[in-house]
Amino acid sequence: MKKHILPAIKLTTLCIVLLAVIYPALIFAMAQLSPNHGRGKTVESGNKTYYSNIGQSFTVDQYFSSRPSAVDYNSAGSGGSNKAPSNKEYLDQVQARIDTLMIKNQGLVKSQIPADLVTASGSGLDPNFSVQAAKVQAKRIAKVRNLDESKVDMLIDENIEKPFLGMFGPEKINVLQLNIALDQLAKK
Known part of the structure; x- marks a missing residue:
């Protein structure tokens, strides 16, 4: 059980950092480079x-x-x-x-x-x-x-x-x- 929980926690943490922090920050930065700074x-x-x-x-x-x-x-x-x-x-x-x-x-x-x-x-x-x-x-x-x-x-x-x-x-x-x-x- 210990063998499976630790990798699952690591994978969950990696996904949270990647998908909830890095990806939105990257999209936000790209929007700031667009005309009207991503406001449509x-x-x-x-x-x-x-x-x-x-x-x-x-x-x-x-x-x-x-x-x-x-x-x-x-x-x-x-x-x-x-x-x-x-x-x-x-x-x-x-x-x-x-x-x-x-x-x-x-x-x-x-x-x-x-x-x-x-x-x-x-x-x-x-x-x-x-x-x-x-x-x-x-x-x-x-x-x-x-x-x-x-x-x-x-x-x-x-x-x-x-x-x-x-x-x-x-x-x-x-x-x-x-x-x-x-x-x-x-x-x-």
Whole structure:
């Protein structure tokens, strides 16, 4: 018994020092070398600071709507809904989102609605949506803000983030940055 307890205590102590002290200190030191010293990507607009890497709620008609969130955009508790795609309550929730989108965006056909505008991401905090999600809202934005639709389309194209190394992942748009650019366009 003595033969097994001493190595177990040594291994436990080594793991505690390595995983609870050295590893977190190393990660903290690496974060201090990154932009904004590990505090996330921030954007300043209108005397306010926003985190551009955390999804935000935009429900006013003059802004592009964000991807829905299962956690009400609360970054303290990220997570999905954990409901199966066949769950009646989940399907009713998605249908309600589709109906709302179609009311807000007159002339929109159900088949044009991308999935990311009516389904929440796995974290519930996805700050991005697809290019199609922006394009289907362009007409509404142009009408509400009294802008030419071609200018809104051009703004969308300017805010497209290309895939990593040109091949990993889809093209996407950060909703917060797009809405800030939209405000700047409206000021001109």
